[in-house]
Amino acid sequence: MKQAKLLLFSFLMIVLVGTGITYAVTSNLPQEEASETDYVYRFWSDVFHGHFFTIDYDEATKVKNTDSNWNYEKVAFSAYKTQQSDTIPLYRFWSDVFKGHFYTADESEYLKVKNTDSNWKYEWIAYYVYPLTYSGPVETETVFRFWSPVFLHHFYTSDENEMNKVKNTDSNWTYEGPAFKVPKQEFTSISCDKRCDEMISCQEAYWYLNDVGCGDKDQDNDGIPCEEICGG
Numbered sequence: 200m201k202q203a204k205l206l207l208f209s210f211l212m213i214v215l216v217g218t219g220i221t222y223a224v225t226s227n228l229p230q231e232e233a234s235e236t237d238y239v240y241r242f243w244s245d246v247f248h249g250h251f252f253t254i255d256y257d258e259a260t261k262v263k264n265t266d267s268n269w270n271y272e273k274v275a276f277s278a279y280k281t282q283q284s285d286t287i288p289l290y291r292f293w294s295d296v297f298k299g300h301f302y303t304a305d306e307s308e309y310l311k312v313k314n315t316d317s318n319w320k321y322e323w324i325a326y327y328v329y330p331l332t333y334s335g336p337v338e339t340e341t342v343f344r345f346w347s348p349v350f351l352h353h354f355y356t357s358d359e360n361e362m363n364k365v366k367n368t369d370s371n372w373t374y375e376g377p378a379f380k381v382p383k384q385e386f387t388s389i390s391c392d393k394r395c396d397e398m399i400s401c402q403e404a405y406w407y408l409n410d411v412g413c414g415d416k417d418q419d420n421d422g423i424p425c426e427e428i429c430g431g
């Protein structure tokens with residue numbers, strides 16, 4: 200079903216690209232339809248050297264369109280906006296000192312940071328996830344956590360290839376371990392690794408940007424991916 204929607208959307212994109220009507224579509228972030236889960240959007244800031252994650256579509260859209268400190272990267276994974284059976288809250292903190300967010304689903308860590316660490320200000324429940332101990336019927340994937348003593352930021356990824364790459368090749372980031380689990384998302388398993396110069400058409404570039412959610416294909420955030428093949 201999801202695959203069918205994806206194909207339909209790709210087809211529509213090709214038609215739209217073909218007629219030159221792309222702007223309205225390309226300014227939107229991908230959204231999940233008719234599902235209990237919602238996408239968690241991932242941003243990177245060259246200014247703060249950190250990531251930002253939000254499940255809130257309006258917040259993500261606002262940050263993408265109005266805050267030039269942040270570049271939209273991709274859909275990180277899926278999670279729940281409201282509490283579901285067996286899920287636990289993921290708590291969100293902001294630090295004025297580190298200029299970054301911290302997320303934890305560990306109740307004792309949440310209470311400790313909230314009550315004893317003045318660097319971090321508790322904001323709200325970001326979304327709902329599964330504890331690492333979850334072994335129920337829902338297929339899940341693990342989200343891994345890093346800390347950077349260089350950038351003073353946390354990094355989270357459910358992509359095992361990315362986790363291994365960062366762990367083994369990027370000394371800026373210290374691997375902390377598995378943090379929590381999220382419902383497995385076939386959509387996000389499509390990698391953004393394919394480079395613009397490896398794509399066969401501008402349509403393919405649009406598909407990666409809008410359907411897969413690979414924001415890195417549009418570095419200058421003008422809605423046009425891979426300028427070397429799409430022009431602009």
Ligand SMILES: [Ca+2]
Nearest residue numbers: 417419421423
């Ligand atoms: Ca662009």
